[in-house]
Amino acid sequence: MKMLTASALVLTLFATPALAGESLCNWHDQERVLASLAGDFAGDLSVQIEAETVSTTKAFEGDRATLTAEGVLSDAFLGDLVRDPIALTLGAPLYDVDAVDDLLWTAETEWIADAVSMTPCGPEALPQLSGAFVGGEGLEGRVTLIPYFTDKIVMIFEIDYSGEWGLSEITGTALMEPAPKD
DSSP: OHHHHHHHHHHHHHHSOOOOSOBOTTOOOHHHHHHHHOEEEEEEEEEEEEOSSOEEEEEEEEEEEEEOTTSEEEEHHHHHHOSSOEEOEEOSOSOOHHHHHHHHHHTTOTHHHHHTTTOSSOGGGSOOEEEEEEOSTTEEEEEEEEEEETTEEEEEEEEEEEETTEEEEEEEEEEEEEOOOO
């Protein structure tokens, strides 16, 4: 009986996907969080646009981002809208699990929830690095990084863009992972 139990344990350990990154549950020190995350990241981005005359979701493959130890985010997609890098700070959580799930559903990236489901806590217990930005006339928004693990960061942005066409609400989500070395 003990042999069967030990065999089952070994099979379970090998069948469970290995996590390379460290969980950031209950990390509340901005310097520590940024030091552990600083680097280059890549991921596929999904953007959902809602306006009076348009409702569409579009995927963008290969978004690239850099996060510095000082909390400065440069993102390829957002860089097309906002010319300057975005300063992020660690603050009170903006998103709980229901809000994250709603945004992932809105942007048609529900699979991201599965990719970070091994975390021992929800987004409200994770550090959330956030920064507001303005990009050109009528465009303003906020980007938030929720690092579930040091190698799996959920990026969320919400943008309001108004012009002669009216108000467009833009929601983007991505799972950012360390960028492959070239």
